[in-house]
Each structure stands twice: as structure tokens, then as C-alpha cells.
Amino acid sequence: MDTRDRPMYMISVAADLVGMHPQTLRIYENKGLVRPQRTPGGTRLYSERDLDRLRAIQYLTTELGLNLAGVEHVLRLQDEVNQMKSRLERMEREMRRAVEEVHKSYKRELVLYRPPTELVPQRKRTN
Amino acid sequence: MDTRDRPMYMISVAADLVGMHPQTLRIYENKGLVRPQRTPGGTRLYSERDLDRLRAIQYLTTELGLNLAGVEHVLRLQDEVNQMKSRLERMEREMRRAVEEVHKSYKRELVLYRPPTELVPQRKRTN
DNA sequence: AGCACGTTCACGTGGCGTGAGGGTCC
């Protein structure tokens, strides 16, 4: 498990760290915006990742003035954007790899059917 | 100009068509959510595309419960998502094209230095 | 035993929709 996912802080500490009212954190959990772990006794334990999320919510509400319905929607959309970004990057790498692959396949054929050397134009040696 | 961009309806008609209060449409314009054309006299004229946008806002506010700050943010994010989607598609096409390009370049060489036909393995004819 | 946790309820503020009042354009 990532260390940022380890449940660490009870609600008063977590609220302190992000500068919010503990009751506010409970409201956010009711709305499904954060899902802190619970001890067997029922006490909430917030991970670093939970705190990140809380700070994101804080930015959207206090700086940009969104309500909680908007926060929910925006967080989901941002997930989608990030997912697409990494998909784009993956595809870029894949594209380069595919082109390289084609090159290689033809190099094999060229070796197989090499013409007399005096007819081959100058070309960078690739070992 | 796209016919959906032609300014057509004054505010009372537009409000009727989307089922909103005219005053609400003015508020949305003040917040920069829609930008209807104006006649020289100052009367707002809404295009079909403006109506689309109004219906999108209506969905986000009444169905999902966002406030206007959230609507603004979400519309921008959705633009971003759509942009990335078309970029992904463009890149897919580009990738296929690039691979094809490499194939072609090697085919030119293969024509140039064709080995005796009896040594060429069977391969699909490409005309 | 005491403190911080849990939940539920009440209050205040602010955002947003709706409507009225008064001026202007066609």
C-alpha cells in the first residue's frame, strides 16, 4: 500500500491540518466526497491522500465558489482529463515504438536480400 | 457562418423555448455564461447555439444542483475533454499514417534493389 | 473520569431565481 494511503489522523487533527471545521469534514463524508477509514470503534482516520482531496475541495469551494454538487462533478471530470492525458502519452510512446518496429522488420529483409554493395547508396551505419 | 450561430430570438422567446425566466437569462449573461448578440438598439438576440448552451446550464443547475460557479468550471472542463478526445482521434489516424509512410519508404528501396524473383518469398500483392 | 469522538438539530449567511419599478426603443 502507498504510504499516502495509510490512515493516520483523527478528525480534529485532520481538520486542523487543512484548516477546516471538523463538522465540515463529516458533511463531506456524508455527501461521498471523502471516504476516511474507520477504527473498529467508529473513529474516522484520514490519510494523506484524503487530506489532498480535502484541500482540493477547499480550493474549489472557497477560491472558486463552487457548491458541493459542483465539486463532485468537477473532481470526476478532472479524473477523466488526467486519464486521457496519460492515455495520450501512452499512445505517443506506442506510436514511436510501432514505427521503430516497422523499421526493424524491413531491416531484417534488407539483410536477407542485400544487393551488391556498390549499388547501395550511402546510409548511416546502424551495426 | 453556421446556421446555428445566426442570432434569431429576442429574450422573451428564447426564455420561452428553454423554459426559463427572462431575468435568469440576463443574469447568465452578466456572469459570462452566454453571450447573445445585440441589435443596435441593445435588444439581445439568441442563436440556436446559445439555446443549446442554456439547456446545458439548465441541466447542470436543476438536475445536478450545481451553482453558477460550478457551471462555468464544468463547461470549461468539458471543452477540454472534448478537445482531448479529438486530439486522441487525430493522433490515432496520424499513427496509422506514419506506419504506412515507413512501409512505403522501404518499398521504394525494395523496388530499387529487387533481388532475383526466385529468391523473393510469397507476399500479398499490393498493386 | 474526562476528553474527543459520534450523531442530530438549529441558526446565519450568501447565492440564485423571481418579480416589481422605472426608463428607452420600435
Place this chain on the structure above:
DNA sequence: AGGACCCTCACGCCACGTGAACGTGC
């Protein structure tokens, strides 16, 4: 001249944050 436009102001409702009351876990 009248009706629909323009703008500004006022009211009401609801969401959200904050706090209090009261019970429970450590």
C-alpha cells in the same frame, strides 16, 4: 401610444458552514 425591451433593487428560498446538545468510545 403601447408593448417588450433595457437595468436596478428587493424579497424568498435553499445550500452550506458553524455551533450546541447529548450520547459513546478510549
